[in-house]
Amino acid sequence: HTSADAPAQTFAGKTVVLGNSLNFLGAAVKPAGGQGASSFDGTLDGNGKTIDNVVIDASDGVQNVGLIGRAGEPSLIKDVTVGAGVRLSLAQDAEGAAIANVGLLAGSSAGNLQGCTSKGSLTVESAVAQTAELYFPVLNVGGVVGICTGDVTACANEGAISISETSAPRTENEQNNIVANVGGVVGSAGAVDTTVDKNAENVHGMVSSCTNTG
Numbered sequence: 238h239t240s241a242d243a244p245a246q247t248f249a250g251k252t253v254v255l256g257n258s259l260n261f262l263g264a265a266v267k268p269a270g271g272q273g274a275s276s277f278d279g280t281l282d283g284n285g286k287t288i289d290n291v292v293i294d295a296s297d298g299v300q301n302v303g304l305i306g307r308a309g310e311p312s313l314i315k316d317v318t319v320g321a322g323v324r325l326s327l328a329q330d331a332e333g334a335a336i337a338n339v340g341l342l343a344g345s346s347a348g349n350l351q352g353c354t355s356k357g358s359l360t361v362e363s364a365v366a367q368t369a370e371l372y373f374p375v376l377n378v379g380g381v382v383g384i385c386t387g388d389v390t391a392c393a394n395e396g397a398i399s400i401s402e403t404s405a406p407r408t409e410n411e412q413n414n415i416v417a418n419v420g421g422v423v424g425s426a427g428a429v430d431t432t433v434d435k436n437a438e439n440v441h442g443m444v445s446s447c448t449n450t451g
Contacts, residue, residue, distance in 0.1 A: 248278060301344035318355075340378070340379045394421040
């Protein structure tokens with residue numbers, strides 16, 4: 238825990254190892270690592286253990302949401318399971334902001350993920366209207382990680398993902414373009430086409446040896 242004026246703890250150069258599985262008994266927790274400028278920059282070694290029975294609290298925002306909100310480029314998250322009792326639900330009315338970069342383990346990551354499994358449930362509901370400035374009201378949603386510009390290796394999703402976007406498109410030709418980049422394991426590996434995400438940098442990661450049975 239840090240005070241409001243204390244620098245954020247990034248865990249850069251440090252390793253967190255789970256000695257036992259963690260059961261939060263239904264408690265709500267906010268994303269570790271932050272959802273804005275701060276990030277988790279260390280190594281999380283799950284050691285084959287499970288994080289379970291937790292509700293991810295997205296009350297601080299609907300972007301970069303997961304057990305870890307943002308993981309930086311130096312980060313490594315490996316060998317951890319998100320249990321079936323982990324739940325994340327996001328809902329926005331017509332006046333809300335875009336829902337972006339959402340995953341049960343990590344919302345966004347510029348580092349690497351290895352050998353991670355997600356069994357939890359992820360639900361996204363949005364009524365945010367599409368505009369010229371906000372082309373995708375829902376963007377980058379994955380069971381394990383929403384967007385990762387590092388490498389994702391040997392990860393699996395076994396949980397349910399549900400996305401509902403009820404707003405009307407600006408034109409009939411754009412009716413299929415309200416939601417973008419949704420995947421079982423990874424929503425997006427980064428932008429290679431600026432017509433899809435004009436604000437993203439032209440960087441991307443590699444996804445290999447992953448499975449989705451959710």
